[in-house]
Every structure is written in C-alpha cells, then in structure tokens.
Amino acid sequence: MPSQVTRMQMERWLLANGFVPRKGRKTSHVQFVGHGVTITLPGHGPSDLTKKHVGMMIRQLERAGFQRDQVLGELRE
Numbered sequence: 001m002p003s004q005v006t007r008m009q010m011e012r013w014l015l016a017n018g019f020v021p022r023k024g025r026k027t028s029h030v031q032f033v034g035h036g037v038t039i040t041l042p043g044h045g046p047s048d049l050t051k052k053h054v055g056m057m058i059r060q061l062e063r064a065g066f067q068r069d070q071v072l073g074e075l076r077e
Contacts, residue, residue: 005054005075006047013075014039017066035064 011030015021019034028043037060042053049057054075061071 005049007041007049008047009075010039010041010049010054010057013071035066037061037064 007030011032014032014034017034019032019039022031022033022038024030030041030043032039032041039057039060042049058068058071062068
C-alpha cells in the first residue's frame with residue numbers, strides 16, 4: 001500500500017476514472033459517486049490519508065470492478 005496518499009491524489013484519480021462529486025451537505029467530507037459506489041474523502045485533518053482510509057477506499061473500488069494493483073500503481077505515480 002502506498003505510504004503516503006493525499007486527498008488531492010485520490011480526488012484526481014477518482015475524477016480521471018469517471019467519478020463525479022456529489023453535491024455537498026452540512027459536512028466537510030467530499031463524496032464521489034460512480035460505478036455503483038460512493039467514495040467519501042475526509043475534508044478535514046491532515047492532507048495525507050491514513051492506511052485505513054486508503055484500504056477502505058481500495059476495497060470499495062474493487063467492488064466497483066477496479067483492480068487493486070492497478071489503482072495502487074496509479075496512486076504511486
């Protein structure tokens with residue numbers, strides 16, 4: 001798993017792969033919808049995502065049909 005994945009890296013990857021931002025509500029979290037899943041990025045705190053957050057997002061992306069190795073490889077770039 002990448003040691004440092006930032007919110008901006010994940011956001012760029014999601015937008016490049018067909019996800020669209022969901023209209024905001026009364027929370028600082030940012031949600032992206034696409035491929036039958038909703039990915040929620042934290043909107044506050046450090047810009048680096050924890051390994052736990054990255055792992056949860058990768059599992060959701062796997063359910064949507066993405067390959068784990070491909071996603072992680074593209075995030076490492």
